[in-house]
Amino acid sequence: xxxxxxxxxxxxxxxxxxxxxxxxxxxxxxxxxxxxxxxxxxxxxxxxxxxxxxxxxxxxxxxxxxxxxxxxxxxxxxxxxxxxxxxxxxxxxxxxxxxxxxxxxxxxxxxxxxxxxxxxxxxxxxxxxxxxxxxxxxxxxxxxxxxxxxxxxxxxxxxxxxxxxxxxxxxxxxxxxxxxxxxxxxxxxxxxxxxxxxxxxxxxxxxxxxxxxxxxxxxxxxxxxxxxxxxxxxxxxxxxxxxxxxxxxxxxxxxxxxxxxxxxxxxxxxxxxxxxxxxxxxxxxxxxxxxxxxxxxxxxxxxxxxxxxxxxxxxxxxxxxxxxxxx
Amino acid sequence: xxxxxxxxxxxxxxxxxxxxxxxxxxxxxxxxxxxxxxxxxxxxxxxxxxxxxxxxxxxxxxxxxxxxxxxxxxxxxxxxxxxxxxxxxxxxxxxxxxxxxxxxxxxxxxxxxxxxxxxxxxxxxxxxxxxxxxxxxxxxxxxxxxxxxxxxxxxxxxxxxxxxxxxxxxxxxxxxxxxxxxxxxxxxxxxxxxxxxxxxxxxxxxxxxxxxxxxxxxxxxxxxxxxxxxxxxxxxxxxxxxxxxxxxxxxxxxxxxxxxxxxxxxxxxxxxxxxxxxxxxxxxxxxxxxxxxxxxxxxxxxxxxxxxxxxxxxxxxxxxxxxxxxx
Numbered sequence: 001x002x003x004x005x006x007x008x009x010x011x012x013x014x015x016x017x018x019x020x021x022x023x024x025x026x027x028x029x030x031x032x033x034x035x036x037x038x039x040x041x042x043x044x045x046x047x048x049x050x051x052x053x054x055x056x057x058x059x060x061x062x063x064x065x066x067x068x069x070x071x072x073x074x075x076x077x078x079x080x081x082x083x084x085x086x087x088x089x090x091x092x093x094x095x096x097x098x099x100x101x102x103x104x105x106x107x108x109x110x111x112x113x114x115x116x117x118x119x120x121x122x123x124x125x126x127x128x129x130x131x132x133x134x135x136x137x138x139x140x141x142x143x144x145x146x147x148x149x150x151x152x153x154x155x156x157x158x159x160x161x162x163x164x165x166x167x168x169x170x171x172x173x174x175x176x177x178x179x180x181x182x183x184x185x186x187x188x189x190x191x192x193x194x195x196x197x198x199x200x201x202x203x204x205x206x207x208x209x210x211x212x213x214x215x216x217x218x219x220x221x222x223x224x225x226x227x228x229x230x231x232x233x234x235x236x237x238x239x240x241x242x243x244x245x246x247x248x249x250x251x252x253x254x255x256x257x258x259x260x261x262x263x264x265x266x267x268x269x270x271x272x273x274x275x276x277x278x279x280x281x282x283x284x285x286x287x288x289x290x291x292x293x294x295x296x297x298x299x300x301x302x303x304x305x306x307x308x309x310x311x312x313x314x315x316x317x318x319x320x321x322x323x324x325x326x327x
Numbered sequence: 328x329x330x331x332x333x334x335x336x337x338x339x340x341x342x343x344x345x346x347x348x349x350x351x352x353x354x355x356x357x358x359x360x361x362x363x364x365x366x367x368x369x370x371x372x373x374x375x376x377x378x379x380x381x382x383x384x385x386x387x388x389x390x391x392x393x394x395x396x397x398x399x400x401x402x403x404x405x406x407x408x409x410x411x412x413x414x415x416x417x418x419x420x421x422x423x424x425x426x427x428x429x430x431x432x433x434x435x436x437x438x439x440x441x442x443x444x445x446x447x448x449x450x451x452x453x454x455x456x457x458x459x460x461x462x463x464x465x466x467x468x469x470x471x472x473x474x475x476x477x478x479x480x481x482x483x484x485x486x487x488x489x490x491x492x493x494x495x496x497x498x499x500x501x502x503x504x505x506x507x508x509x510x511x512x513x514x515x516x517x518x519x520x521x522x523x524x525x526x527x528x529x530x531x532x533x534x535x536x537x538x539x540x541x542x543x544x545x546x547x548x549x550x551x552x553x554x555x556x557x558x559x560x561x562x563x564x565x566x567x568x569x570x571x572x573x574x575x576x577x578x579x580x581x582x583x584x585x586x587x588x589x590x591x592x593x594x595x596x597x598x599x600x601x602x603x604x605x606x607x608x609x610x611x612x613x614x615x616x617x618x619x620x621x622x623x624x625x626x627x628x629x630x631x632x633x634x635x636x637x638x639x640x641x642x643x644x645x646x647x648x649x650x651x652x653x654x
Contacts, residue, residue: 032489032491033491034491035495039490040490103453126431127497134494137485138486142485150481151478154464155469163367163462166461167458171451175365
């Protein structure tokens with residue numbers, strides 16, 4: 001039976017948390033005297049683009065849940081985790097800039113606006129991404145007061161952004177696109193996608209890609225919120241499992257949206273994944289089974305959120321939101 | 328009068344320090360189960376390429392000078408600073424991969440071997456660079472034991488690698504190439520490079536680029552060695568000034584080498600900078616004045632090294648080496 005969300009509608013949203021995130025991002029987009037204007041412009045264009053801010057919001061939501069402060073995050077509690085919130089958004093923004101490059105996914109539209117290499121140029125796009133990654137680590141090193149928490153946060157972020165997670169997932173995703181037989185050097189596709197075992201292997205491979213590409217940074221966001229707010233190990237572990245399911249569900253719904261939505265609703269060119277034969281959930285399972293997959297993952301994530309009892313409401317809402325979103 | 332180097336020849340070299348650096352780099356090039364083989368291969372290809380290892384050696388040399396351990400760095404003293412040594416080499420390797428990309432400097436040869444995007448492909452080159460930057464921060468976060476030193480090291484590395492330094496310098500370098508009138512949005516070139524004031528402005532601009540592009544990581548390397556080995560503030564400051572002069576000298580001699588050397592000696596295509604009208608010291612000052620500039624910078628760096636008295640010998644040798652190197 002589906003877990004019902006908040007008993008009231010008070011935390012069916014994150015609008016009360018948004019202003020702090022936006023203010024934090026704007027304040028962080030000051031890159032120093034030696035930063036060329038055009039580079040800073042490109043970095044701001046990417047970071048301050050209209051966006052869901054899902055990852056920084058996750059940082060705040062984790063702090064809220066772990067601190068038992070539902071709807072009552074204090075300014076000092078926000079300040080404590082804000083370097084983590086800004087850092088994950090910078091990592092996310094950099095990864096989008098690089099993913100959109102001609103040598104990668106070759107997208108010219110992102111959130112309804114020209115991508116960075118279209119609005120600026122390819123060199124600036126590469127460099128803006130590079131600089132945003134460094135700035136993400138600088139945010140934590142410069143603005144987290146407790147050294148022990150700062151270094152744990154750096155560890156979390158570096159792992160999630162690294163070769164075995166964010167970047168590795170993207171690399172496998174690209175390689176699967178051009179060579180679905182050879183993801184990670186293993187044969188994942190047998191005779192046809194319809195065949196039982198080969199289809200299962202392909203699904204496992206797709207899941208592994210999504211878990212690293214999207215899930216790792218989702219999990220890192222919640223873990224950063226927990227660590228920077230001084231949460232218990234139990235709270236970190238529950239959030240970790242919540243995040244794992246949620247992150248994968250987010251990617252499945254993303255695939256489903258691309259499969260069914262039109263370009264206007266989506267803010268990027270719809271159906272592009274299918275056009276180029278990219279490995280997707282609806283492509284592999286069919287759209288109905290793919291939607292069911294998303295529902296299952298969301299239920300699993302909500303079960304983990306219950307650890308936080310009365311403070312779980314916004315985590316439950318988010319799970320519903322990920323399932324129901326249209327863009 | 329030039330400062331004479333070591334009274335003995337014992338520290339006219341770094342061969343005794345190399346094995347530790349190579350072992351540290353090899354040990355660090357293990358990127359975890361989730362890292363696709365091809366991505367790991369590209370990262371190793373870049374990091375373990377034959378190279379001068381100048382930056383990691385600087386980390387060790389700083390620890391040696393600050394610890395008064397000339398020629399006697401203990402295994403535990405090496406282990407203490409090795410995460411910093413590995414991290415700077417990873418940042419350096421990533422920046423070379425990205426600088427060589429078609430949208431950037433478009434080089435197909437590096438240290439006599441095909442560049443990463445030639446040997447692998449462009450997408451893997453972008454991703455290998457991205458992952459190496461994350462791994463650099465992971466090295467420090469995971470392997471420096473003292474949290475206070477770890478976070479200071481992260482701060483140093485993130486600043487040097489960031490928008491106002493390494494990346495900003497490269498961005499200005501690229502923009503100067505295509506638009507020498509508009510570096511940093513200011514007009515730096517008047518009527519001709521021969522004109523007094525405009526030539527001075529162009530030189531200032533070139534110096535600013537090199538200071539950020541090369542100097543920042545040189546300085547960071549020495550500072551990392553100092554911080555990770557627990558050096559005094561005075562020692563850090565002296566090393567900082569030594570590094571600033573040395574880093575700029577390195578870039579001047581690099582320009583001079585490109586201007587005069589042939590492709591075989593250099594391991595990259597000689598004269599390429601001049602071909603594309605890139606801003607260089609010999610191009611701006613003439614080769615003789617540019618060589619004199621390098622000599623002056625080296626003397627200035629050697630004066631700072633004298634702070635370390637008996638432990639300065641290897642720092643003095645390095646200064647001479649930078650001046651005299653042929654590749």
